Amino acid sequence: MTWIPEVASNLASKVDGLLILITLLSLVFFILITVVLVYFAIKYRRKREDEETPYITGNEPLEIIWTVIPSILLIILFVYGYVVFKDMRTPPEDALEVTVEGKQWLWTFDYYNGKKTINELYVQHNRPVRLVMEAPDVLHSFFVPAFRVKQDLVPGRYTQLWFTPTKIGTFDIFCAEYCGTGHSAMLGKVIVLSPEAYEIWEKGVKADEGAGVASLPPAELGEKIYKEKGCNACHSVDGSVLVGPSFKGIFGHAAVMQDGSSVNVDENYIKQSIIEPQAHVVKGFQPVMPSFKGILSDEEVTALVAYIKTLK
Amino acid sequence: MSSRIPIVPENTIPLPSLKANNGLLSWVASVDHKQIGIMYLIITLVYFLLGGLEALLIRVQLAHPGNDFLTPETYNQLFTMHGTTMIFFVVMPFLIGVGVYLLPLMIGARDMAFPRLNALSFWLFFFGGILLYYSFFTQSGAPDVGWFAYAPLSEKPFSLNKGPTYWALGLLASGIGSVASGLNNVVTILTMRTPGMTMRRIPLFVWMMLVTSLLLVFVIPIITAAFAMMLLDSLLGATFFTPAHGGSAILWQHFFWGFGHPEVYILILPAFGIISEVIPVFSRKPIYGYEFVAASTVAIGLLSLGVWAHHMFAVGLGNVANAYFSLASMLIAIPTGIKVLNWVATMWGGRINFATPMLFATAFIIEFVIGGLTGVAIASVPIDWVVTDSYFIVAHFHYAIFGGSVFAIFAGVYYWFPKFTGRMLSETLGKWHFWLTVIGFNMTFFIQHFLGVMGMPRRTYTYYDMPYWGSMNLISTIGAMILGLSVIVFVWNILASLRHGKPAGDNPWNAWTLEWATTSPAAVENFELVPPVRGRRPLWDLAYPDMPDEPGAKIV
């Protein structure tokens, strides 16, 4: 069973080396203590109530030995850990910079060339990346198990993280710091492209629009966007209430707003809800929906509207 | 000694009962350390059942991927209440309660130094818990921000409900009670010892309670101040912890863990004390290396004040800070290891009686060593970065707190129940309880180490169907059900033994500390005559007058 996730960054093997060393040392100590304990438990089991016991109160040289040996091992472990730690903290000069924003409950990535993606981080195989991260609302933590990296995002200050992806493929991003209702849905992917593919992506007009996407019918495109842009973290399509109202059956019906007024859910209302979510806040919900202004194109909003219409 | 409220006659029956001469009033009005101790134990048992129920609901929700047994809101309230309950309303008050009952007995005193303050501590704890749990009945529900309530999530505008306010108020109240307990214990231990009971002779449980109590006095005020600031933020619009208005989210973490790390030693040191009493008695040997066990406790107490930021490695503190906190955290393993080795050495050459208290104490050593070793691993920053806030951490602290403190608590309950009530707990049910606990506990939590390394974050209400995650979580949930069963056996044992248990006599285990010199349950003023103390094992010296522990201390 693969209980250590795959090794997909330059840092992963270093961390694994340390982890394996500590695990082995721990096993040695654990087995030693357990074996002695079990041996004593069997050998010195009381058989009759009147058995006599020796009067032993301690032994100083022994105490010193079992203080000094573990101390030395711990110092070695600390130094080894520190060396790996320095590496993990020092990004190379030529690392490509990506700005990461984590907010309740999605990730956005801003690239040097003005591209912006949601919940998908595109990086190039074997090219170091440095993430500069911020959170506008609460704490989050950017965690990619396959890269063995994790870094909190802290409101009010920037934090950073770097790695060099060493495997082409798609890897999970989790939010590791509890950030409220949608925490478990705050997921993403790192997509590691070969240099050629990366170049095509870099020049491409839209972040994640491959050639095929444009030819999708609008409702299907809408469904794809619903999943990829993180609407699904807060909106269900089966009627269950998450952070926001479900999309099921809303189209064409009246929605009751916080102030008691009622608004008919039509194309314009949906569009406004996406671009300017705070303009109308649905009764019973918090005003926490992020604005997708500048993130979704008109075309994509139209596709979403088409998708929501299909959810009867 | 202690002046009692005149209109309420003294109660002399060992446990609160509606049939007592003045009903519950004689308990409510009591300032007697034994009655207060018993009340702590009863209330913590109730909270243990509540916290356990919350844990079971959490585990059912996680039994398979994409489960919708609970809503995310309910789930978040449950894990917050579970953690808060188990730490602040089960383990901590249980250990304080056992201390309140036993400290005066162990040092040959008739009560605590400040009996009324003792009662105040208990009632603050009692009402603090009610304040916390009342939040369930409010419109906005229980707190849902985790047991460490990280800012700014716990503040406006991200928490508009009142849960976190109830949380802070409840803990604030019971925290003040804990400071008072700490002070009371320190003064009692330092000034009320019977003649002959020098600091080099007090039972190790008393030593550990002394260090714990000093920690209480020093670190609870940190979190009390932080609660006050949090309440100012949420009720009066201050901005201590809100970055959007110039406050600092990290400041809360420093306050919280400045208290929180010593707190975990507050949860484990008295447990070490229990183990240091049980193992020698059941091996029929004096503790190995008394001085080293006592001195290492003091070392742990001091070190524990300087390692808090190991909970913040992923926040992005500077390299120097991370390096220091990593080294300091590794060093704390040394005094802890010394203790473990001394307990094992105590068994060497003994004649070990594996009654239930000793079974739990032996299992404690093994489980706690696992929690300690994973602790060393995560003191190494690169490893911590990978596993922090994952299920690995959940496994680590359950091995430390459940495998450590709670196993020791079980050992202590089986050991002292005869003293508290005059009756023995059933050994048969005790063995059932023990084996179900060991199996259930390891099944629930061991596998979480692997889940964590595989990347499963903690505090997630649900998870996607990653390879093996579903089956590993299911195993963990089944383990939790077995644990639930073990708790039923435990409670049944207590209830049945209270009525039909074998009468205990004064000293059923042939132990040697002073609490066993009085009747069971302990008599009203504790002792008619405190036995002479001429060594660490006064009752042993009495029983074997011609081979006393300290030569030259022969009783004439």
Ligand code: HEM
């Ligand atoms: C007295 C014993 C126990 C103590 C002191 C204890 C303590 C804690 C603490 C402090 C947390 C962290 C809460 C948080 O993340 O906010 C926690 C989480 C948890 N506990 Fe326990 N616990 C105990 C027993 C149990 C039992 C018996 C079970 C299972 C049957 C259990 C299952 C869990 C689970 C699943 C979590 C993770 C919640 C999450 O992070 O999503 N605990 N516990």
Ligand SMILES: [Cu+2]
């Ligand atoms: Cu999160």
Ligand SMILES: [Cu+2]
């Ligand atoms: Cu700590």
